[in-house]
Amino acid sequence: MVSGFIIYKAIMVVVVFLIGLGIAAYSTYAERKVAAFIQDRIGPNNAGPYGLLQPIADGVKMFMKEEIIPDVSNKFLFILGPSLAMLTACMTGAVIPWSSPIVINGVSYPLQITDVNIGILYIFGVVSIGVYGIMIGGWASNNKYSLLGALRASAQMISYEIAMGLSIIALVMTTGTLSLGEIAAQQAGWHWNVLYQPLGFLIFITCAFAECNRTPFDLPECETELVGGYHTEYSSMKLGFYLFAEYVNMFISSAIIATLYFGGYNMPLVGRFVTDPNILSILGVVFMFAKVFFFIFFFMWIRWTIPRFRYDQLMHLGWRIFIPLSILNILLTGLGILVFNK
Amino acid sequence: MTLYIFYFLSFLAILSAFMVVFSKNPVHSVLYLIVTFFAIAGHYILLNAQFLAAVHIIVYAGAIMVLFLYVIMMLNLNKETEPHKSTYLKLAATVSGGIFMVVLIGSLKGVEKIENLNAANQSAGLIKNLGHVLYNDYMLPFEMASILFLTAMVGAVLLGKNELK
Known part of the structure; x- marks a missing residue:
């Protein structure tokens, strides 16, 4: 029984890992296609049919390029930087519920690697460690532009982490649990959290954009000011x-947004037509990924629509607007709980 | 199994704590300190105190150490800029550090006599029980601590202001 449990968990880990990497790889392709569509171009179309092999070509190109480690930098930390960035990006997928449990021969298999009772805090811990990948890489490059880029990126991430945490506190007040599995299960039917926490959702998604360093918050990369930002010295x-x-971060944030605010694997009215739990579970995976893909598209849509902020505007927005707003959101949520006695 | 993990984590914590002191480069010291915090968080998980472990990582490794690293990177400390302290100061630091160690050893002497208070309750460290205890039994100290934090925050903001009107 124990070995069966370990095999099942190992399969889950490998599958989630591979799906995450696969979706991230094809997000690069999707990003180019979406950008091309918005700018009335064709986009990548040479590698394979419709350019579908483009991510593989990119990957091969990355591997084949010459690898340069600057002489003056600290080699171990220089390599640790990107490794940490990748590691923390992949770690968060462990607590996301992909669907309701599948029942095989009377044994229930939850489609979630682990449902720890502090799921949200776990995500927060991993996100807060994610800053180190950028900071260590930027510092170990021993380059002023890299260091400035790293400081910029980390300052941005720390600032927006606070507002993100405060917006989640309001969510936790309404759900009453920190476990992502329970939060997703609570949202069956029409009880999506976005309906109870519209302001919190807006704050959360904006902070998610800032945490992923996506436009309009992609300040760490700025050719005219910082050359390449924190990865100026990196190659290959x-x-x-x-x-x-x-x-990968974009995929994981989309999954978290879908789970926390948009019902996760739940879809209204489906329970009326399908009663078999296994079919419901498979449908749940489909709905979950549909929501995830929508949010990945949303990330790209914003990127090619809105121009970036200036750095002082970014800080102003983070500290003077979002933090007071999220505290107001907590107060309003508390008032709502008190009045409606939910 | 748990015992081996405990030994490994303790070894890691003590080793990296020593490395914090012995590293020449302040940035390396900070990174070793982060490793120490992770080892201690591992101990919390062994004790089934998951909430404490997560908060420990978020607050210490995720927030405070990032700010440490931030400041040290900005200062760009190296051997040329390192201030040389006088012999008396070094002597005083060694003596006071030694006295502190004696105090620590003295306080640890009676530890074997302490019994495991919650041996039966394995889930004592889980967030639900922690919340019940904090908001029922220790309501007043908890609120006092939060007021203390608020005061510290207001103080920090006031100090950070360039000029008071």
């Missing part, structure tokens, strides 16, 4: 890891 697959981690 180490650069690839930094860039790829952004896409």
